[in-house]
Amino acid sequence: MLPREKLDPLPDSFILQPPVFYPVIPYVTTIFGGLRAGKMVMLEGVVPTDARRFQVDFQCGCSLQPQPDIAIHFNPRFHTTKPHAICNTLQSGHWMAEARWPGLPLQRGTGFLILFLFGDEEVKVSVNGQHFLCYPYRLPLSRVDTLGVFGDIFVKAIGFLNINPFEEGEREYPVGYPFLLKCPRLEVPCSRALLRGLWPGQVIIVRGLLLPEPKDFTLSLRDESAHAPVTLRASFTDRTLAWISPWGRKTLILAPFLFYPHRFFEVLLLCQEGGLKLALNGQGLGAISLCQEALERLRELRISGSVQLFCVHY
CATH class of the missing domain: 2.60.120.200 (Jelly Rolls)
Structure with missing residues (x-):
């Protein structure tokens, strides 16, 4: 048996936040320790059959007035002729230029597992294990300390995880397993x-x-x-x-x-x-x-x- 040498990092960096089950939407929660490269947030749920849109916001604070900056706004839209997703950033009350992705892999009336994987310069988003989009940061990731989920969505679980330290880059995404x-x-x-x-x-x-x-x-x-x-x-x-x-x-x-x-x-x-x-x-x-x-x-x-x-x- 091979014991590991003594480790130096602070334990607080590796204390995971408990998952949240069946939250009432709209739902806003603090992200313990904020976000950093190497963290993942997993969202598991179902899109209602009459859904028009929902959004997942990674916010810089949770105040109501003034509205906090939103570093990452992920917004699938189902009510248009061609369903798509929008990503954007809100700073000082003003939206920046939106980024649009067609071919939305989410469908009304079906379950999903969305994984947000935070890297050094961008967030990668997969849906049901398949890559969907990459969105470069426009605000520092270190400012993000709040998660907000709004709109037409039924959420079974929200998980806060770290990346598998033994991954060697063979797959672009870790595999998400339901809670x-x-x-x-x-x-x-x-x-x-x-x-x-x-x-x-x-x-x-x-x-x-x-x-x-x-x-x-x-x-x-x-x-x-x-x-x-x-x-x-x-x-x-x-x-x-x-x-x-x-x-x-x-x-x-x-x-x-x-x-x-x-x-x-x-x-x-x-x-x-x-x-x-x-x-x-x-x-x-x-x-x-x-x-x-x-x-x-x-x-x-x-x-x-x-x-x-x-x-x-x-």
């Missing part, structure tokens, strides 16, 4: 069958919310004999994150403890030749060594502890 609320299949303890084991390139994603008074959180990968060659455990009594060997030996992961009561988290395991890489809330935390034969023998993913799960994907 589920009170799903019976996500009740803890939660078990998932790994019918073919694990292979290089596979990713396990676990997203959830810590309970108000958590005790522990355990993610284990087990073989057909119910042995667990891989166990990741967070302990709240001593605030440690560790790999636990099949013989009970603990190897501490020397990194900021990013699990907090009543806070959202995302655990990511990337399978590669020679083992698994671990990331928590978008921060790489090193790897655990495991031969390919052992990875292929894994048959069960099990999650237990003081958590409410919103997404388990592999």
Whole structure:
């Protein structure tokens, strides 16, 4: 097992904002920590059958008067002869020149998953996993601290995430996976069958919310004999994150403890030749060594502890 060297970044940079489920529209919320390159905002919902238009605004403040600047205004329109989307920026009460994209991939009466991926110089927008547009920043991204959703839209979930640190640019966008609320299949303890084991390139994603008074959180990968060659455990009594060997030996992961009561988290395991890489809330935390034969023998993913799960994907 390979523990990671001690990390320097401030833990606050990696504390994720909890997802919002079924918000009442219009909906305005503060973006914890503001926006920066490497963040993502995911919007999951349905376009009503009689929708005319809706908008998603990334605002510089939330005042009513004066109206705040809007760094990124994303505005799909369905009521025209040719449905399209508009992006624009509002500064000091004045709109700049609008940018228009035809071929709107959103349709009335259908579900959608919109992903806003914030880069150094522009925001990229995908719809249902397909690239739709890029909009260069006209105001500094660092000024954005508020999200507003308005108009004809039914929203199931809004998620605030960090980019997968192990992405190597093979895909333009990370894959968005829906958030589920009170799903019976996500009740803890939660078990998932790994019918073919694990292979290089596979990713396990676990997203959830810590309970108000958590005790522990355990993610284990087990073989057909119910042995667990891989166990990741967070302990709240001593605030440690560790790999636990099949013989009970603990190897501490020397990194900021990013699990907090009543806070959202995302655990990511990337399978590669020679083992698994671990990331928590978008921060790489090193790897655990495991031969390919052992990875292929894994048959069960099990999650237990003081958590409410919103997404388990592999």
